[in-house]
Amino acid sequence: MTTSTETQEIVIVTGASTGMGAATAREMARRGFHVLAGVRRDSDGEVLLAAGIEPVILDITNQDHIAALAARIDDDPQGRVLRALVNNAGLPCAGPVEVVPLDEWRRLFEVNVFGHVALTQALLPALVRGKGRIVNISSLNGKVSMAGYGAYAGSKFAMEAVSDALRNELAPSGVQVVVVEPGGVQTQMAGTGLASLSRLSARMTPEQNARYGALTQALPSHVAAFTKAGVTSETAARTIAKAATVRKPRTRYTIGAMATFLIRASRFLPDRVLDRMTTSDLRKHYPDRVRPATAARHA
Numbered sequence: 001m002t003t004s005t006e007t008q009e010i011v012i013v014t015g016a017s018t019g020m021g022a023a024t025a026r027e028m029a030r031r032g033f034h035v036l037a038g039v040r041r042d043s044d045g046e047v048l049l050a051a052g053i054e055p056v057i058l059d060i061t062n063q064d065h066i067a068a069l070a071a072r073i074d075d076d077p078q079g080r081v082l083r084a085l086v087n088n089a090g091l092p093c094a095g096p097v098e099v100v101p102l103d104e105w106r107r108l109f110e111v112n113v114f115g116h117v118a119l120t121q122a123l124l125p126a127l128v129r130g131k132g133r134i135v136n137i138s139s140l141n142g143k144v145s146m147a148g149y150g151a152y153a154g155s156k157f158a159m160e161a162v163s164d165a166l167r168n169e170l171a172p173s174g175v176q177v178v179v180v181e182p183g184g185v186q187t188q189m190a191g192t193g194l195a196s197l198s199r200l201s202a203r204m205t206p207e208q209n210a211r212y213g214a215l216t217q218a219l220p221s222h223v224a225a226f227t228k229a230g231v232t233s234e235t236a237a238r239t240i241a242k243a244a245t246v247r248k249p250r251t252r253y254t255i256g257a258m259a260t261f262l263i264r265a266s267r268f269l270p271d272r273v274l275d276r277m278t279t280s281d282l283r284k285h286y287p288d289r290v291r292p293a294t295a296a297r298h299a
């Protein structure tokens, strides 16, 4: 599987401590690339080091970390080129638009959008030199939004738009930009998102509770079912690796049957029909005592 070309090439994967990022770092290393894996803790780096991967301390919202990584690429002792940047790091967020505090919106966009933009800007000279590739990990929610997912979907929709612009801007330079849109993937992201949701729910006013109580009660079960029905990180990593390496990549790759179906459907179904589909999916998770009256208010 390993070729002499691949060992001369570097791949950067952000958010490689867990989930899809860790699996992608391993998959790319298995394919013979020199992988620089972004982590935020030394302990996460040690695990990757044991697998032949070079960990780098990288919080994508930290300009010093970003500058150090760009310098690491420019000063690579073996003069290897940057083959791909996989912008994978991400935060979840669940909760109604009205209820998610503005500072959480900002924190989410700081990571899910501005962090990726900052890192991409810093590494673009190296990517252009190596005619490398940018792989942005979006989501089913980068194309389909629904009640309770406004903040998260907003950040992913934003990255979809950024990716479309970048793809066209960079085509003349030979840098390809590919978007990966996973549906459910069995990672710890759901657990992280639900912890912040329970903090939000506890802070809702009585009026907000009347408006969104049923929805916020349904979200944990909806997220859990979505994740449980998802693919493994290893399966997702194989698609991400394909997006990063195939000679003529598509502009987008979906992961999982649900993402493929809903993203295709969203292209031709009227908004109201899509609303009914996503709402009826959520409604299955509403607490019995509020079904269907309260649920109907979200239809």
Ligand SMILES: NC(=O)c1ccc[n+]([C@@H]2O[C@H](COP(=O)([O-])OP(=O)(O)OC[C@H]3O[C@@H](n4cnc5c(N)ncnc54)[C@H](OP(=O)(O)O)[C@@H]3O)[C@@H](O)[C@H]2O)c1
Residues within 6 Å of the ligand: 014, 015, 016, 017, 018, 019, 020, 021, 038, 039, 040, 041, 058, 059, 060, 061, 088, 089, 090, 091, 092, 111, 115, 137, 138, 139, 140, 181, 182, 183, 184, 185, 186, 187, 188, 189, 190, 192, 227, 230
């Ligand atoms: N799981 C799904 O069902 C699903 C579906 C669609 C899309 N996605 C997307 O797939 C990507 C990977 O998610 P995952 O499911 O593998 O989740 P995960 O296991 O929670 O991984 C998220 C990664 O992002 C890192 N991260 C968070 N904030 C960061 C920051 N400021 N700087 C650098 N790294 C940071 C985390 O590092 P720490 O360990 O240090 O926090 C972790 O390594 C995300 O972009 C997510 O939105 C996931």
